[in-house]
Amino acid sequence: MLAYFAEQKTRIMDFLEQYFHAKKDSYSAGNQWGGDTVRRLIEFTSRGKMIRGGLVIMSESFFNVNPSADAVKAAGALEIFQSAFLIHDDIMDGDLYRRGEKTVFNQYTAMSRDEGIAGPERMGESLGICAGDLAFFAGFDILTAMEADPALKNRLISLCAEEYFKVGLAQMNDVYLGGSGREFTEEDILNVYRYKTARYTFSLPFMIGALLGGADTETMKKLENIGEMMGIIFQIKDDELGIFSSDGELGKPVGSDIREKKKTIFYHYIMETARNRGDKKILAALEGIFGNPDIGRDEIETVREYVKTSGVMERAEGKIAQYSRDIVHMIKNTNLNKKSTVLLETLLKYSIERFM
Numbered sequence: 001m002l003a004y005f006a007e008q009k010t011r012i013m014d015f016l017e018q019y020f021h022a023k024k025d026s027y028s029a030g031n032q033w034g035g036d037t038v039r040r041l042i043e044f045t046s047r048g049k050m051i052r053g054g055l056v057i058m059s060e061s062f063f064n065v066n067p068s069a070d071a072v073k074a075a076g077a078l079e080i081f082q083s084a085f086l087i088h089d090d091i092m093d094g095d096l097y098r099r100g101e102k103t104v105f106n107q108y109t110a111m112s113r114d115e116g117i118a119g120p121e122r123m124g125e126s127l128g129i130c131a132g133d134l135a136f137f138a139g140f141d142i143l144t145a146m147e148a149d150p151a152l153k154n155r156l157i158s159l160c161a162e163e164y165f166k167v168g169l170a171q172m173n174d175v176y177l178g179g180s181g182r183e184f185t186e187e188d189i190l191n192v193y194r195y196k197t198a199r200y201t202f203s204l205p206f207m208i209g210a211l212l213g214g215a216d217t218e219t220m221k222k223l224e225n226i227g228e229m230m231g232i233i234f235q236i237k238d239d240e241l242g243i244f245s246s247d248g249e250l251g252k253p254v255g256s257d258i259r260e261k262k263k264t265i266f267y268h269y270i271m272e273t274a275r276n277r278g279d280k281k282i283l284a285a286l287e288g289i290f291g292n293p294d295i296g297r298d299e300i301e302t303v304r305e306y307v308k309t310s311g312v313m314e315r316a317e318g319k320i321a322q323y324s325r326d327i328v329h330m331i332k333n334t335n336l337n338k339k340s341t342v343l344l345e346t347l348l349k350y351s352i353e354r355f356m
Contacts, residue, residue, distance in 0.1 A: 001346055001347060001349075001350035002049070002350075004054065004058070005049050005050060005051055005054040006049075008050060008053060008054035008057050008058075008075065009049065009050040009053070009054065011057070011067070011072055011075075012050050012053045012054075012072060012075045012076050012079055013045075013046055013050075015072050015073065015075075015076045016042065016045065016076045016079070016080070017042065019076065019142060019145075020038045020041075020042060020138075023038075023138075023141075024038070033130075037130075037131050037134050040104055040107060040131065041080070041083060041104075041131065041134070041135055041138075044083055044086075044087070044098075044099075044104055045079055045080060045082075045083045047098075047099040047100070047101065048079065048082065048083075048099065050075070050079050051201065052075075052078040052079060052082055052200070052201055052204075052205050053074075053075030053076060053078050053079045053205070054075065054205075055201075055202060055205035055206060055209065055227075055347075056071055056074050056075040056078060056205045056208050056209045056212075057071050057072065057075055057209065058205075058209065058343060058347075059205060059206045059207075059208070059209025059210050059213065059223060060209035060210070060212050060213040061209075061213075061340070061343075062209070062210070062213060062215070062336050062337075062340040062343075063210065063213025063214055063215055064212075064213050064214075068212060069147065070146040070147060070148050070212055071208075071209060071212050073142055073143070073145060073146050074142075074143065074146065074156070074208050074209075074212065075205075076142055077139040077140070077142040077143045077160075078139070078160075078204070078205060078208070080135050080138050080139040080142065081135070081136065081139040081160070081164065083132075083135050084132045084133070084135035084136045084139065085132075085167065085171075086098060087103070087104045087105070087128055087131055087132035087135065088128075088129065088132040089171070090103040090104070090105060090106075090128070091103075091105050091125050091128050091129060091132075092171075092175060093256070093260055094260075095253070095256060096253075097253060103128070104128050104131050104132075105124045105125050105127065105128025105129075105131075106124060107124075108123065108124040108127040108128055108131075109121055109123065109124025109125075110124070111124075112124055112127075140157065140160075143156065143157050143160065144157070148212065152211060152212075155211065156208055156211055156212075159204070159207060159208070159211075160204065160208075163199055163200050163203075163204045164200065166195045166199065166200075167195060167196055167199075167200050169195065170191070170192050170194075170195035170196035171196055173188075173191070173192055173196075174192045174196055174262075174263070177189075177192065177263040178260065178261060178262060178263055184263060184268070186265065186268055188263075189263055189264065189265050189268055190232065190265070192263070193231070193232050193235040193236070193265075194228060194231070194232060197231055197232075197234065197235040197238075198227070198228050198229075198230070198231025198232045198234070198235060199227070199228055199231060201227075201231045201234060202226075202227030202228065202230045202231035202234070203223075203224045203225075203227035203228045203231065204227075205227070206223040206224060206226070206227040207220055207223065207224050207227075210223050219334060219335060219336070222330060222333070222334050223334070225330060226327055226330050226331065226334075226344065229323045229326055229327050229330075230323075230327055230347065230348060230351055232323055233320050233323050233324065233327075233348075233351050233352060234351045236265055236316055236319060236320055237320070237351060237352065237354060239257065239262075239264040239265060239266050239316075240266065240313075240316065241354075242254075242255075242256070242257040242258075242262075242264070243255075243257070243258070243266060243300075243303060243304060243307060244304060254300065255295060255299075255300040258289060258290055258295065258299075258300060258303055259291070259292065259293050259295060260291070261290045261291035265316060265319065266307065266312065266316060267290065269312045269315050269316060270286060270303070270306060270307065270310070270312055271283075271286065271287075271290075273310050273311065273312055273315075274286055274306075274310075277310075282306065285302060286302075286303070286306065289302060289303060320352060324348060324352060327348055328345070328348070331344050331345060331348075
């Protein structure tokens, strides 16, 4: 599956470089920041696996053998949108590294510090916010450049706007859950997963590709639902990787979710299990670890060991298995050809077994 995404990434990056090159003079007019932002944005985007863009092309291929120019444009737009979200997300989380390199706002902080600007951290965050905003505008500009029928193009752009609005709301809920002391449920967490990650990572690309491929409404709806469940699996697996991966594999500091006390499904299962067992000693230890920015390898290992020995991992794997069964059933009930269903099943397997 990674080889498939790598192939689509080449297509998408070729388009994005052409797009930004054509916009170079327009974006650089007025001051220095147009060229600077484009350079950083291309570099930042190029470090991703481009799953969202790849899924647009994949979904269109269910109906058209060869990817259309519009599918590649839409794929490029979704990757630029993804960069915008990540740039802003890193600022909110205070993450200094992403994909093994400095985050965009951290790059600007370093630049400000080198230039002797007062308050370099604040300057870096401010410029990072602006860079993320510009990425959103560029993404929508790319979508307007599609050559599809105007009615279809308007439907596609409206679909993106609606889904991204929901992402913003889910991000607000994620931030609130992380900082508030109120009780939260497993469904609260799954709703964050559903709207912050699952739908815009899988459902939206599937729907866009299906639209461009001329799919009927029923097939589009099935792909939307498959994508939503597959995206939840993807996020659960992402949370697992956040606990067990190394820095090199993860692309961001190991244990960042633990330090930030992210309300993940693993955090929920860990704390619920510890409370139900009535083990006050381990519960006190875990409460002292989650949300502590100064924890090290020993504390992370404590969490890892508890996940492996307390039944938490089995519980998370059970949730994944539940969604997987539903997805397999839905794939079998689509009217897609054998090649397309095999590709979807391979994607499901990748989502469950991925290690990076």
